[in-house]
Amino acid sequence: MIPAAIPTFALYGEDDWQNPVGFGHIETIASRSVLHDWAIAPHRHDRAVQLLLVHEGPAEVTLDGALFALTGPAFLIVPTGVVHGFRFAPHTRGHVLTLSQEFVRRAQGPTDALGALLTRGGHGRLQGAAAARTARLADELLGLGDAGIVGNALFDALAEALVRALIADDPVDDGPGDRRLAVFRHMVETHLAEHRPLTFYARSIGTTVRTLTRLTQRHLGHSPQTLINRRLALEAQRLLRYTGISASAVAAELGFADPSYFSRFYLRMTGKRPQEERA
Structure with missing residues (x-):
């Protein structure tokens, strides 16, 4: 899990309350x-x-x-x-x-x-x-x-x-489902800042990169790498908007060794530079 710089609670405002499993x-x-x-x-x-x-x-x-x-x-x-x-x-x-x-x-x-x-x-x-x-x-x-x-x-x-x-x-039209996609999403959340290769995620669900790509394209409309990149960009956006940490600190927290590369990545994914989120 990514360290929580954004205020994170089990119940809002209760810093000392720990939520047990199944609460x-x-x-x-x-x-x-x-x-x-x-x-x-x-x-x-x-x-x-x-x-x-x-x-x-x-x-x-x-x-x-x-x-x-x-x-x-x-x-x-x-x-x-x-x-x-x-x-x-x-x-x-x-x-x-x-x-x-x-x-x-x-x-x-x-x-x-x-x-x-x-x-x-x-x-x-x-x-x-x-x-x-x-x-x-x-x-x-x-x-x-x-x-x-x-x-x-x-x-x-x-x-x-x-x-x-x-x-x-208001029925939810979820379309065809696949348990492997739920595992893929969980693994992305768990290893988001580690920048793991697609082979890691494919092995985690017991398949190949080609099959993983077919699954995400069919059910989610995007390649697995695009989904990972979009999740990274969303987390970066949250940190930039809701915390006071610098863009370089956000880059480091999300596993980017080069702040300049992070800035280019963010611009490509969102159409904005990281500094613009603070404007």
Whole structure:
């Protein structure tokens, strides 16, 4: 894993809280945001996926630098590692559900839309029946109290039902799946700053570079090297935008021995020089 220079929490603002494997937590929007003047500054979760449910009122969302608005009833799923922040109005009502990254294992195979939604994220409006069902399930989860925080079968079952209610309202078209792609993504995240050759990733999923390339082109629309480069550029962008470290320090953290080469790489991938992210 890349050292976290961006503020990273299990639960926002709680530096001393360590999230165990399989944890789950739910709270109302107001319970935490009122302590921060209704503004949750950009941060990320390195071992959790987060679901924001807005039942009523507005929410301003920052997601990896992109700014957009949600008006309830609506939802947002933030995958592990994505930098996000929120600003709410005092009258906004809703819930924030935080789930351990292991929760994605509840997906029933690679074609299950549950896995796609939690891994890739998404947001949208909630229609009448789905809005009522998700609000009711969120209230039931909240009613379990602290029992859910350490991983609880009933908590997990209700949380899964809530996520699946979102899918039923707005189905995810994930297309054909392949378990090897999930392993490839995991290996990229784990070894991102090591600049491993494609042969390393191909061996990790028990195949050849040619087959790996065929898989990523068919299912993801890009070569494996392009996907790795895009992930590197995204991580660099996060560090440049949300931390005070220099471009040369970002280059070193991401495994680039030559800051000039990093600058050219960043320009090629984003159309900007690293210094422009600070402008």
